[in-house]
Amino acid sequence: MASTALATPRPPETITPLLAPDRANGAVIRAALAYMIVGLGTFLLLGLLGLLMRLDQGGLIVIPAAWFYRIMTLHGAGMVATILLAALGGLAAAVSATTQLKARVLWIALILQIIGTSFVILTTLVGGFGAGWTVLYPLPSHGDIWPLSAAIAMYVGYLFLALGLLVYCVHMLYALARAHGGLTNVLALRYLFSFGRDTRGALPRPPELIAAVISIDGIAAATAGVVYLIPMFAHAAGVTSVNALFAKNAVLLFGHTMANLSIYVTAGLVYAALPIFTGRPWRTTWAVVCAWDLIIILMLANYSHHLYADFAQPLGLQLLAELGSYAVALPSFIVTVVGALTQVYRSGIRWTIAPTLLLLGIWGWVLGGIGAVLDATIPVNQVMHNTMWVPAHFHTYYLLGAVAFAWGYLFYMVRELTGDRDARMLRVAAWLYGIGGAGFVFMLFVAGGNSVPRRYAVHLPQWQVYARVAVPFVILLALGLAWFSWDLGTRFRAAWRGTQGAASEP
Amino acid sequence: MTVAPVWEWEWELPLIASLVVSEVAYVVCWFRGGLAPQHAHLAWKHLAAFTAGLVIIVIALASPIGANDERLLSMHMVAHDLLIWVAAPLLVVGGVPLIGDTQRLPRYLRRALELLTSPIVALLVSTSLLWVWHAPAAFDRALASESVHVGEHLCFLIGYLLYWWPLVVQPEAIGRLRGHLARAVYLVVGMMQSALLSALIMFHGTVLYTTYLHVPGATLDSALADQRLAGALMWYPGAVIFALAAALAMRENRASPLAGPPH
Amino acid sequence: MIEPKVILEIFIILGVIWTAGCAVVVARSGRAIPLEQLNRAEARLRMGLLGGLGGGAIVIFFLTLHWLPYANTRRAELGSPEVTVGAMGMQWTWILSRHQVPADVPVEFTVTTRDVNHDFAIYDASGRLLTQAQAMPGYTNRLLYAFHAPGTYTVRCLEYCGVGHHMMTASLTVTARPK
Numbered sequence: 001m002a003s004t005a006l007a008t009p010r011p012p013e014t015i016t017p018l019l020a021p022d023r024a025n026g027a028v029i030r031a032a033l034a035y036m037i038v039g040l041g042t043f044l045l046l047g048l049l050g051l052l053m054r055l056d057q058g059g060l061i062v063i064p065a066a067w068f069y070r071i072m073t074l075h076g077a078g079m080v081a082t083i084l085l086a087a088l089g090g091l092a093a094a095v096s097a098t099t100q101l102k103a104r105v106l107w108i109a110l111i112l113q114i115i116g117t118s119f120v121i122l123t124t125l126v127g128g129f130g131a132g133w134t135v136l137y138p139l140p141s142h143g144d145i146w147p148l149s150a151a152i153a154m155y156v157g158y159l160f161l162a163l164g165l166l167v168y169c170v171h172m173l174y175a176l177a178r179a180h181g182g183l184t185n186v187l188a189l190r191y192l193f194s195f196g197r198d199t200r201g202a203l204p205r206p207p208e209l210i211a212a213v214i215s216i217d218g219i220a221a222a223t224a225g226v227v228y229l230i231p232m233f234a235h236a237a238g239v240t241s242v243n244a245l246f247a248k249n250a251v252l253l254f255g256h257t258m259a260n261l262s263i264y265v266t267a268g269l270v271y272a273a274l275p276i277f278t279g280r281p282w283r284t285t286w287a288v289v290c291a292w293d294l295i296i297i298l299m300l301a302n303y304s305h306h307l308y309a310d311f312a313q314p315l316g317l318q319l320l321a322e323l324g325s326y327a328v329a330l331p332s333f334i335v336t337v338v339g340a341l342t343q344v345y346r347s348g349i350r351w352t353i354a355p356t357l358l359l360l361g362i363w364g365w366v367l368g369g370i371g372a373v374l375d376a377t378i379p380v381n382q383v384m385h386n387t388m389w390v391p392a393h394f395h396t397y398y399l400l401g402a403v404a405f406a407w408g409y410l411f412y413m414v415r416e417l418t419g420d421r422d423a424r425m426l427r428v429a430a431w432l433y434g435i436g437g438a439g440f441v442f443m444l445f446v447a448g449g450n451s452v453p454r455r456y457a458v459h460l461p462q463w464q465v466y467a468r469v470a471v472p473f474v475i476l477l478a479l480g481l482a483w484f485s486w487d488l489g490t491r492f493r494a495a496w497r498g499t500q501g502a503a504s505e506p
Numbered sequence: 507m508t509v510a511p512v513w514e515w516e517w518e519l520p521l522i523a524s525l526v527v528s529e530v531a532y533v534v535c536w537f538r539g540g541l542a543p544q545h546a547h548l549a550w551k552h553l554a555a556f557t558a559g560l561v562i563i564v565i566a567l568a569s570p571i572g573a574n575d576e577r578l579l580s581m582h583m584v585a586h587d588l589l590i591w592v593a594a595p596l597l598v599v600g601g602v603p604l605i606g607d608t609q610r611l612p613r614y615l616r617r618a619l620e621l622l623t624s625p626i627v628a629l630l631v632s633t634s635l636l637w638v639w640h641a642p643a644a645f646d647r648a649l650a651s652e653s654v655h656v657g658e659h660l661c662f663l664i665g666y667l668l669y670w671w672p673l674v675v676q677p678e679a680i681g682r683l684r685g686h687l688a689r690a691v692y693l694v695v696g697m698m699q700s701a702l703l704s705a706l707i708m709f710h711g712t713v714l715y716t717t718y719l720h721v722p723g724a725t726l727d728s729a730l731a732d733q734r735l736a737g738a739l740m741w742y743p744g745a746v747i748f749a750l751a752a753a754l755a756m757r758e759n760r761a762s763p764l765a766g767p768p769h
Numbered sequence: 770m771i772e773p774k775v776i777l778e779i780f781i782i783l784g785v786i787w788t789a790g791c792a793v794v795v796a797r798s799g800r801a802i803p804l805e806q807l808n809r810a811e812a813r814l815r816m817g818l819l820g821g822l823g824g825g826a827i828v829i830f831f832l833t834l835h836w837l838p839y840a841n842t843r844r845a846e847l848g849s850p851e852v853t854v855g856a857m858g859m860q861w862t863w864i865l866s867r868h869q870v871p872a873d874v875p876v877e878f879t880v881t882t883r884d885v886n887h888d889f890a891i892y893d894a895s896g897r898l899l900t901q902a903q904a905m906p907g908y909t910n911r912l913l914y915a916f917h918a919p920g921t922y923t924v925r926c927l928e929y930c931g932v933g934h935h936m937m938t939a940s941l942t943v944t945a946r947p948k
Contacts, residue, residue: 311910326826348801379836449777451898
């Protein structure tokens with residue numbers, strides 16, 4: 001059967017390096033480095049808060065309940081915001097060689113997010129706010145121990161975070177559309193709906209396609225955030241009361257998408273960096289286009305799996321969420337994970353730190369996914385909702401998934417910019433990170449399997465063992481992270497200078 | 507709140523006189539084309555900015571906002587906000603081009619200006635002045651004595667004239683902040699220290715500035731509510747100002763658009 | 770009902786299989802061959818996974834419809850409730866209309882809250898979570914459950930509700946049905 005490909009054939013596939021010719025994207029790479037340093041640096045500090053929580057739950061130290069919940073709120077909100085920040089930075093770098101982004105806009109979005117984060121930090125640490133990062137209505141205004149003004153400050157912080165995300169995503173979509181002649185081309189919709197026959201427009205590289213997908217969902221998340229926050233402000237001002245079911249739907253649509261964004265953004269980093277190490281281009285195939293275009297909708301469709309135990313939620317949304325939770329696993333696993341494994345299999349790859357961490361992230365992402373899909377099954381959720389199983393699965397997604405991807409990509413960036421070979425001993429640091437992280441999250445799963453509740457400042461004696469066993473693993477994890485930070489810290493100056501060429505500014 | 511603001515204007519002769527003199531001096535220099543006529547680039551926007559800055563000072567200190575600063579902390583806070591976050595940057599935007607090419611200034615003056623407007627010094631000076639004057643003892647003292655109060659306002663104004671200077675001026679000139687990273691760090695540090703101060707004031711459990719307890723009609727509850735409002739009025743508008751400053755100060759090219767074309 | 774520990778075991782088994790798969794891929798990452806040689810195998814793997822996982826997902830989805838925790842499904846499974854227990858959550862205690870229920874009888878808990886969201890969760894004496902329903906302001910959720918073993922059960926709050934969240938417990942006694 002004759003091919004019905006039209007007009008211009010697709011250009012030959014190449015592996016796109018980080019730096020454009022003449023370092024034209026140097027300013028954007030510097031902005032990206034700023035995102036990653038701020039993001040991963042804050043992640044380290046917030047991780048220490050997490051360690052405090054584990055020590056308290058293990059009965060090894062005693063933190064007054066009020067402080068525990070403040071730390072918990074800061075840890076949760078901070079981690080979601082800061083890991084996303086690092087991820088977005090990496091993504092900007094990954095597309096910058098072929099898409100013209102404006103460094104200035106990236107810096108503005110960064111500053112907006114830092115402003116938002118500063119509100120969260122100050123209202124929890126100084127203001128006493130401890131309603132949890134989900135700020136589930138009406139708890140923020142029912143804090144016995146924090147004033148209403150602290151809740152308002154949290155909302156304002158979230159507003160700035162949403163605005164920063166919005167600025168980034170709108171700019172990214174605009175730049176991608178300009179580079180590819182329209183959003184339909186960036187999402188390769190013609191190619192998708194013609195089952196691969198219509199190849200008129202030049203296809204985007206996978207990181208560019210992914211950047212468009214997550215920008216669309218990022219705008220959706222930011223909008224959901226504003227939709228949630230406006231009635232919250234009104235309620236705080238005493239203007240109106242809010243329907244609790246609506247509020248929960250809105251805040252979970254916002255929070256679920258925010259948390260999910262990080263893993264999908266960092267998956268884009270894998271598409272960008274892994275080919276460099278395997279020497280195999282990762283092509284924009286029909287499967288890649290189909291998977292990622294589907295994710296736009298699927299990422300949003302299953303947020304109601306957080307509401308299975310809210311019996312008042314319409315059954316249709318619950319079932320949509322269950323089906324959607326299963327469905328969203330398919331494109332990610334079948335296309336991205338299988339694709340990554342195919343990249344690596346019989347590739348002759350040298351396992352330096354960056355690809356090691358990228359593969360660790362693939363492994364961890366699926367592990368988190370197994371835990372998530374189990375909990376997304378409604379009868380299972382009945383006995384695991386709001387137990388430690390929930391933090392178990394998302395800590396796996398984050399720590400052994402998105403965060404591993406982010407560190408891996410950062411190592412890749414520094415290697416490209418300095419031209420240095422990675423220290424071989426760094427692989428040991430990756431093992432520390434992997435084993436420490438795996439042991440830590442495994443203990444969370446075990447606790448969940450033993451029905452230990454989540455978000456308890458004090459654990460019963462029979463529950464404390466799970467946190468105690470986790471502590472040595474957290475120490476290993478911390479050692480690995482300290483090693484990463486030390487290595488990158490000593491090379492950072494050189495990497496920064498590597499973005500500067502004859503034509504670009506300091 | 508049981509302390510109601512009064513609607514009156516407070517025209518103090520020394521204040522008005524100094525503002526008028528400043529404006530006249532500025533306009534004269536502006537018409538002459540700056541202190542060094544051949545090298546300054548002055549446009550209407552600079553005149554507008556400087557004048558607006560002086561108008562904001564009038565609003566801050568002479569209008570009912572300023573007139574109530576001894577009755578309500580929240581009003582006092584608005585006045586300070588206007589001084590440091592609106593008037594000061596406007597004055598810098600309008601006034602800096604007047605100096606023109608700094609190379610032509612006398613050497614001692616240029617060295618002093620370089621030192622004072624270097625980002626680290628400007629940051630340290632503006633931050634210290636802000637925090638020192640918010641200490642309860644100092645703040646209450648300023649409320650008690652008019653001359654100390656004038657000193658407080660002068661300190662805030664000068665401190666923030668210095669703070670905004672490096673962001674507005676062209677990077678080649680003195681007090682430069684080149685590149686996005688430096689500007690971002692400068693803005694973030696400036697934002698965070700004032701946010702911290704605002705939060706400390708807003709969330710404080712007791713009345714910090716006891717002068718406000720002695721205002722006729724004030725109760726403990728009303729003074730605390732007023733203090734919370736004051737903290738919020740420092741915190742939230744501050745965040746907006748810094749976001750705005752980020753949007754304006756992060757430019758793709760080296761020169762800041764506000765200072766005029768590069769030399 | 771589903772046992773949490775069984776879910777944990779399933780997770781571990783699947784996790785081990787997945788880890789082994791990754792280990793095999795990594796072990797065979799040397800001795801390079803061109804990517805084109807893998808394209809067909811990859812495509813077949815993908816189609817196989819789509820069919821297998823997709824089909825499995827649909828089957829499991831329909832199975833789960835029989836075990837939904839919502840009132841209608843539970844009523845069809847257990848029968849009409851013979852005993853009703855009012856469960857009102859408030860910061861930070863549970864107010865139950867009765868603390869004793871008979872065994873082997875469908876019990877309906879009407880779960881609501883006076884203030885913020887709580888989660889009415891029943892634990893057996895060994896610390897196993899049996900069933901739960903959120904307590905939502907402005908709503909009453911009906912949770913049906915039949916206890917099979919007499920003894921003391923603990924009600925815990927599982928939805929973070931403030932500084933006393935971890936202390937919000939109540940006791941429920943299940944008595945054997947007289948013969």
